[in-house]
Amino acid sequence: MLPETTKVLIIGAGPTGMALSIALHQAGVDHVLIDRLAHGLQSSRAGVIHAQTLESLEPLGVTGRLTELALKLENFAIRDRNRALLKLDFGKLPTKHPYLLMLPQNLTEQVFAERIAALGGVIHRSVEARTVVQDVDGAHVTVVENGREKLISARYVVGADGMNSLARKSAGIEFDGAAYDASFVLADVRLDWPVGATEVSLLFASAGLVVVAPLPDGSYRVVATVDDAPEKPDVADIQALLDSRGPTKERTRVIDLMWSSRFRVHHRLVRAYRKDRLFLMGDAAHVHSPAGGQGMNTGIIDAVMLGQLLGDVVNGVRPEAELDLYEKLRRPAAQEVLELAGRMTEMALARSPVKRFLRNLALSVLNLNPFLKRRLALKLSGLSRAPLARLPVPSRQPVPVTRTGPVAKQGMKLAA
Structure with a gap:
């Protein structure tokens, strides 16, 4: 049953909303997590978890389970059909997780949901937020559950509700950027793939970009740019994409289509991550190409950092003014990601023979420079942005906590 008051109300129970919920549970902070969908994600969507993310998730107690379910790959390659232009080795990165962790998003969400349940939490599904209003005392959210409206008052509200975020619109925060001209096809398929299941491959061709990435169940994730993609691409559509963009020495064969979708991609970043008692994270704050x-x-x-900050503030470990650290650190990180994804997408969308020749030449030269290759691998893994994922030591000493039990103890450890 939904309460009338809470410390933190999280709108959206995707990966970001659930990660924040786990962090708040461990900090012993009363909160409510709602989502308008009746069930969690059934399709795979995002398929890779990077090293910096795995390191950030370790205090939440989910990294071990994620690595158990996933496929670990050390190799990433950019190819022009048959020719490898650039090869990156993630196996030598300075991290406990020197690999690309391949795992469909629905399984990532399943692990997060199981962790919330283990901590005694609940995801309130089929609950839609309709309005968000702030005043001097907090924020008030009107929600609809089973056709009935209810008002929930919270000290803080967090919008993890996607690109069309109600929370962002309610705060009047601008979402600067635009959409790419091309649409994208996303599919999980079973393949006879000549490259093999040992690398994530990004392939360029005159027809456009295609990414082929192995998944732990033996299937492959295929992502491709298409000027006018069908709403539900079928086997023939995916086969045509791979025929026109994949290797030519040995033909790729699509055996089975498990799931497919079409989507438009935007490159956008909010002007502010916070408006008084309302915060934004994930796609509500930044969206970009899947490159x-x-x-x-x-x-x-975003969620891990915001969870630690909110936990520290509610528990008296930090003054409320230090909530500004969230935007100070995470917005520059998102800006770097948008620039990286944007450059990769622009390279992929190059159509003129001259631009493609110069792109391929530049990547081939880069492939000869170990220092620059390592820098790029650090950027893709997120490790180069690690300083933007760490909070400074709290300016206050922790307030004595009277709670008992495992959640309270974990929360104290997280805030330490």
């Missing part, structure tokens, strides 16, 4: 697999990862790290 590099950065979207979900950036949102999860």
Whole structure:
């Protein structure tokens, strides 16, 4: 049953909303997590979890389970059909997780949901937020559950409700940017794939971009740019994409289509991550091309940092003014991600022979420079942005906590 008051109300139970909920549970902070959908994600969407994200998730107690379910890959390659232009090795990165962790988003969400349940939490589904209003005392959200309206008052409200965020619109925060001209096809398929299941491959061709990435169940994630994609691409559509963009020495064969979708991609960033008692994270704050697999990862790290900050403030470890650290650190991180994904997408969308030749030449030269290759791998893994994912030491000493039990103890450890 939905309460009338809470410390924190989270709108949206995707990966970012659930990660924030886990962090708040461990900090012992009363909160409510709602989502308008009746069930969690059934399709796979995001498919890679990067090293920095795994490191950030370790205090939440989910990293071990994620790595158990996933496929670990050390290799990432950019190819022009048969020719490898650039190869990156993630196996030598300075991290406990020197790999690309391939895991469909629905399984990531399943792990997060199980962790929330283990901490005694609940995801309130089929609950839609309709209005968000702030005053000097807090924020008040009108929600609809089973056709009935209810008002929930919270000290803070967090919008993890996607690109069309009600929370962002209610705060009047501008979402600067635009949409790419091309649409994208996303599909999970079973393939005879000549490259093999040992690398994530980004392939360029005159017809456009295609990404092929192995998944733990033996299937492959395929992402491709298409000028006018069908709403539900079928086997023939995916086969045509791989025939026109994949390797030519040995033909790729699509055996089975498990799931597919079409979507438009935007590159947008909010002007502010906070308006008084309302915060934004994930796709509500930043959206960009899937190139590099950065979207979900950036949102999860938003959630981990915001969870620690809100936990510290509610528990008296930090003054409320230090909530400004969230935007100070996370907006520059998102800006870097947008620039990285944007550059990769512009390269992929190059159509003129001259631009394609110069692009391929530049990547081939880059492939000869170990220092620059390592820098790029650090950027893709998120490790180069690690300083933007760490909070400074709290300016106050922790207030004595009287709660008992495992959640309270974990919360004290997280805030330490």
